[in-house]
Amino acid sequence: MAEELLFDGLHPMYNRLQHYLHLPNIAPARRPAPVVKMAEPPAPVHFNPARPDVALRAYYIFLNQGGHHGFDLDHWLEAESQLFAEHNAVLKKNQSAPAKK
Numbered sequence: 001m002a003e004e005l006l007f008d009g010l011h012p013m014y015n016r017l018q019h020y021l022h023l024p025n026i027a028p029a030r031r032p033a034p035v036v037k038m039a040e041p042p043a044p045v046h047f048n049p050a051r052p053d054v055a056l057r058a059y060y061i062f063l064n065q066g067g068h069h070g071f072d073l074d075h076w077l078e079a080e081s082q083l084f085a086e087h088n089a090v091l092k093k094n095q096s097a098p099a100k101k
Helices: 012-021 051-062 073-094
Strands: none
Touching: 051 073
16 A cells, blocks of 8 residues: 655654654745735725715706606616716726826
8 A cells, every 4th residue: 555645855753753642743834925016006096976976966867867767776886887987987098198397
């Protein structure tokens, strides 16, 4: 019968005896993984539209779509989407503008 070796290369019986006989740990030393420094990404800009702004925009969408009831969630999500799109457009415009001296 072939002797089985554990993942660290030691016989299973040695691992059991190590606990009872206080044998030294002779497992091969593992080198730590090398540390690779990466460039830090730009800090994210968090934007959450104010609830009253979303509500007003959703109300205008409700009115523009004929005032049909039952689509409140659709109107709310569309309002948030529009506000996010406007915010992103302003960010892009500010980033593409040349820096003032």
